[in-house]
């Protein structure tokens with residue numbers, strides 16, 4: 013397998029960063045690489061916290077760390093005090109790149125991960141405030157890229173990145189370009205929204221978006237036209253809703269809804285754009301580097317993949333070949349994966365099983381709401397009472413009106429018992445709901461409302 017340093021040499025005179033300085037990338041990466049090699053001669057390779065804000069510095073530091081086989085932890089510079097405390101306690105880094113404050117109590121030397129010298133730790137689970145790091149390696153990330161190019165039959169991947177580089181969704185866009193010798197544009201979603209757009213041939217590029225970003229782009233005609241020029245628009249990070257998919261299809265967006273997670277180094281199942289435009293509404297087929305099976309008893313999805321993480325830092329998984337996920341789904345006769353819902357979000361109300369996704373999608377289709385999330389609230393009578401927390405389009409819309417729309421669409425037990433109207437739902441930048449927070453908001457609200465049934 014080609015190593016990070018081999019790629020770096022090939023890239024010496026290659027202008028692969030569009031709008032950024034490829035030469036600067038090369039210089040920073042080599043300089044840091046030699047520094048790390050010197051440090052590693054004295055002791056075991058130092059553990060690095062990487063929180064650079066500037067994209068070229070971030071990527072050059074990342075490659076230097078990988079090439080010098082130093083454990084590297086990708087971090088969000090905007091984490092709050094609470095997150096940073098967790099991360100510093102867990103990691104006890106030797107080097108911190110990108111944070112201004114110096115007093116972190118560095119260099120404790122308890123390097124408990126020396127067994128996997130070239131490990132790459134990618135953060136996950138930030139939506140509820142508790143940060144975990146999935147342990148990846150150059151090999152697992154490369155396997156993900158290999159699977160991607162085989163599935164899409166590409167030689168070189170050109171990526172247009174508006175997602176954070178410390179997150180698996182942004183990092184893998186870089187990896188696809190870096191490993192295949194493709195081009196990379198790095199910009200921010202804000203720049204795109206204000207229509208400061210680089211001059212490239214968009215039909216050569218893949219862009220990755222999360223559903224809330226797609227929704228924003230489809231609200232503006234100029235940005236919708238812009239998006240329709242891309243060869244592939246990968247969509248992932250959170251479940252998309254049917255109305256959004258319909259709208260994208262209507263505008264001929266070459267969408268590729270994906271299924272994957274930090275632990276699998278991004279997508280392992282993807283619907284190809286032609287299938288999407290032909291009306292398919294599922295997660296697509298399995299990429300060649302992965303295997304997906306369904307647990308007969310529970311319906312849970314079971315994953316084997318060459319791109320699978322080895323554990324959560326600092327613990328390696330006992331059975332690294334089998335990753336059981338919280339999602340429930342099935343594979344159809346043609347091998348397309350259909351996700352039904354999250355098993356931990358399953359609500360049991362009056363003895364009936366309810367998956368929130370089905371109820372949420374029916375509520376979205378009424379066109380009376382902007383956003384919605386359905387949860388279960390502990391209830392003496394029902395066990396769990398189905399509760400919809402929603403943002404109304406019009407503050408005067410009554411609950412009765414929404415319920416009337418739902419009557420012939422959903423079985424009676426799937427109609428929420430409680431409705432809570434809020435100005436905002438607690439979603440993170442990826443669009444994922446912070447469930448513990450929402451649960452608390454809903455329970456507090458119902459405890460204090462006099463007219464709850």
Ligand SMILES: O=C(O)CCC(=O)c1ccccc1C(=O)O
Pocket residue numbers: 180181184220221222246247248249250270271272273274277278279280442
């Ligand atoms: O959020 C996650 O857990 C993974 C999401 C992810 O990687 C992704 C997010 C948006 C668009 C494309 C992708 C992808 O799988 O490549």
